[in-house]
Amino acid sequence: MLRRRWARLWLGLLGLGLAGLPAWSPPAPPVAPDNIARVLREDASNAGFTRVLGPRAFAFPRDHAAHPDYRHEWWYVTGHLEASDGTRQGFQLTFFRYALSPRAVASASRWRAQQVLLAHFALTDEVSVRFIHHERRARVALGLAGASDTVGQIWLHDWRLEQTGAAGGWHLQASAPDATLTLDLQPRKPVVPQGEQGYSRKSATPGNASFYYSLPRLAVTGTLQRGDRRVSVHGTAWLDHEWGTSALGASQAGWDWFALQLHDGRELSFYRLREVAGSADPHSRGVLVHPRGEARPLDLAALQMTPLRWWRSPVTGIRYPVAWRVVCAAEGLDLRLEAVLDAQEWPGSLRYWEGAVRVSDYASPTQNRGAGYLELTGYTR
16 A cells, blocks of 8 residues: 555656656646555565664764665754845745655666655745745656765755755755745764664564664755845744655654754754554654753653644644644743744645744743754544
């Protein structure tokens, strides 16, 4: 079933008529949307790909690059920007890599592709209360898209995320008809491995896991152009990189994930894996990063997430919990997460909710504690 879902999805995304078009073109034919959680489950078509079976040491800068022996991978950057004109923006740029086969097939055709890329670019305008989102997709062929397996360099047409120099910096660029974002990012804290030293188990089944690390605080400078108006921006960002071959078990419906940057210099992230029955999977994990970079791993017992408010998408009819209470008693945290804008759903090829959130004290909602991003997958009508 999953193989057929992927086949329908990617054939629709990467039809021959689409692959040779310029970066901005008339909309592609409709694609049957799918749930991002479903496509990460175990499937017979994963045979031949390398599995994540235990911890291993990360090696940088190599591990910022692609890992084509594994079936899927993504690079994910979110952040919050203040512009020179006083406006505030949340932003997201995500690249998804998906391998169609575990090994290259000999072919003289330049059109032949072993991998495909899907990318999402979004801005959440806190002043106009508007969610701008765009999706691109292309085969890794003909120079349309690619992900280096030696350095951190990922691109899809003119959208790019790439390392810059020995200081660990990154450059990000994404353009759309209604917005162009160009940013330089410099890490202010070291890499933080997620899970068990970077080994992120998603269920008890061997191989249902990924390698996963974060850069939890990057200083950001750059420009944002909207129409003929260009402004300088600055702020902070969070970068995640994760790869594997299968991530979820058959009994799991999806996950609730957040990454927060607190004003006191700490960062907090957590992913709560949801069972179909509604309970949280014991493999749910997170991390609390202290101001000097020391990381404290968190298990399910260390953090409680309680939904406070739900929103129903007028596009898909799916209900999402867009406000949460988050309690981490050991760190003295009792927080409220509230969506900057309820309508931050991605209704395209992969359906999920991803958006900017405000962070406040639960007992004193007017006390601003920070900002972050929230991701919700696997929800239904």
